[in-house]
Amino acid sequence: MSTLPPVRRSVLRMQAYxxxxxxxxxxxxxxxNENTVGCSRRALDALRRLTRAEAAVYPEYExxxxxxxxxxxxxxxxxxxxxxxxxxxxxxxxxVVEPGSMVVLxxxxxxxxxxxxxxAGARIVVLRYGAQMQFPEQPVLRALExxxxxxxxxxxxxxxxxLVPRAVxxxxxxxxxxxxxxxxxxxxEFSGVTVLPWIRRYPHLLVTRTFSKAFGLAGLRVGCLxxxxxxxxxxxxxxxxxxxxxxxxxxxxxxxxxxxxxREYLRAVQTGKQVLVAGLQRLRIPQFPSAANxxxxxxxxxxxxxxxxxxxxxxxxxxxxxxxxxxxxVRITVGTPAxxxxxxxxxxxxx
Ligand SMILES: Cc1ncc(COP(=O)(O)O)c(C=O)c1O
Numbered sequence: 159m160s161t162l163p164p165v166r167r168s169v170l171r172m173q174a175y176x177x178x179x180x181x182x183x184x185x186x187x188x189x190x191n192e193n194t195v196g197c198s199r200r201a202l203d204a205l206r207r208l209t210r211a212e213a214a215v216y217p218e219y220e221x222x223x224x225x226x227x228x229x230x231x232x233x234x235x236x237x238x239x240x241x242x243x244x245x246x247x248x249x250x251x252x253x254v255v256e257p258g259s260m261v262v263l264x265x266x267x268x269x270x271x272x273x274x275x276x277x278a279g280a281r282i283v284v285l286r287y288g289a290q291m292q293f294p295e296q297p298v299l300r301a302l303e304x305x306x307x308x309x310x311x312x313x314x315x316x317x318x319x320x321l322v323p324r325a326v327x328x329x330x331x332x333x334x335x336x337x338x339x340x341x342x343x344x345x346x347e348f349s350g351v352t353v354l355p356w357i358r359r360y361p362h363l364l365v366t367r368t369f370s371k372a373f374g375l376a377g378l379r380v381g382c383l384x385x386x387x388x389x390x391x392x393x394x395x396x397x398x399x400x401x402x403x404x405x406x407x408x409x410x411x412x413x414x415x416x417x418x419x420x421r422e423y424l425r426a427v428q429t430g431k432q433v434l435v436a437g438l439q440r441l442r443i444p445q446f447p448s449a450a451n452x453x454x455x456x457x458x459x460x461x462x463x464x465x466x467x468x469x470x471x472x473x474x475x476x477x478x479x480x481x482x483x484x485x486x487x488v489r490i491t492v493g494t495p496a497x498x499x500x501x502x503x504x505x506x507x508x509x
Contacts, residue, residue: 168257168279175273182474186497189476191316191345191452193374194493195426197409198419201375204408217404222411226382229414230367235387236357238394239380239402243344243368246383247274250364251308253396254338255280259307264294266317266481268342271310280307291318291446291454295326302334309334312342314349317478317489319448327353331360340364345450347372347424354384361386369406371451372420373413378406427451430498434490437502441509451492454478460509461486467508473501 178189187194196202219239227234240246247270255261257279263271264285275282283306285297293315302309309330314321331339343365346352354365365384370376380402383393413420434453438445444456457464465477465488476489492498 168277172276175269186473188491189474191371191491192376194497197374198413198416200412200416201409204412205405208405212404216400217407222407225411232384236384236390238383238390240383241379241402242370242381243366244270246366246381249393249397250340251278253393255307262301262306262309268312268316287318291320293322299333302337305336308338310340314345314450317454319446319450319454321349321351321449331363338362338364342366344368344371348451349449357384357386369410369413375409378409380406380410426494427492429495431492433495433498434492441505453490455488457486457488459485461488464508468504471504473504
């Protein structure tokens with residue numbers, strides 16, 4: 159067989175990113191930080207109402223952009239609709255990172271930051287959370303003195319669950335006016351802490367939000383990238399004309415209108431977290447405080463036995479051992495109190 163024509167060197171150097179999807183159907187899926195009860199019925203009804211004619215034409219974005227902007231408390235000119243956070247990251251990195259540009263990350267964190275930065279051929283500088291999951295503020299500030307092109311941070315962070323206070327984020331933004339600072343707020347609804355209003359003040363701040371987590375629309379792929387209107391102009395210039403499918407737009411619009419669904423789910427997760435945290439404490443399983451809908455725990459040397467035992471009982475958790483180079487780190491998505499009681503019962507039997 160003849161060889162392929164050349165491709166980008168950065169792609170040849172990359173490892174494929176393959177999350178452990180597959181065989182998840184019917185299980186209690188506590189492995190991807192998704193909404194564990196499903197999306198709002200109003201969002202689902204919006205999908206059902208989609209007409210043949212609407213499916214036949216290219217989607218129009220302006221109305222959804224206006225409505226979502228109102229919900230998020232920004233101007234439509236400060237919002238870019240994307241196919242989830244992944245697409246927002248790809249777009250942002252496409253626009254701001256050139257081959258050889260320096261990108262600063264604090265790991266362990268969401269894998270797609272490194273993925274898109276590597277794909278773009280960036281020079282990636284990695285700092286690390288401490289043993290107690292402390293955010294390395296001083297090393298970050300020192301790295302920013304080298305004027306990287308981009309600094310990316312998840313807040314709260316996945317998988318540590320930690321939250322960087324707004325005062326620290328302000329110091330970072332003020333220290334790095336020549337660096338794009340992307341704050342991924344995928345878990346904002348659970349933490350309640352945001353820097354979104356700051357996009358007016360800091361033209362180098364980018365904020366992402368997603369409909370994949372609290373809103374329960376991960377399967378539809380919809381999210382938003384927020385920035386100063388001058389930056390948004392550039393992102394939209396570089397964006398494909400139809401990045402989000404029409405059903406996803408319709409569902410997102412209804413999802414934000416169903417405030418009751420969101421409120422009740424957030425309350426369920428809050429109580430579910432209390433059930434989980436208390437259960438872990440009773441079993442003396444080390445855990446880290448979390449501001450999100452997941453908790454990082456350390457099963458130590460029994461991680462394999464526990465993960466396999468839970469899997470046999472139809473409960474999936476996310477193995478994060480490779481992130482830490484330490485024995486037993488596992489991430490548990492928080493669900494409803496009943497789901498957490500089921501998990502705790504299973505842990506009691508296995509631990
Ligand atoms: C920090 C963080 N950002 C973004 C995402 C993915 O979001 P989306 O489904 O919108 O691409 C995840 C998913 O696990 C995440 O943990």
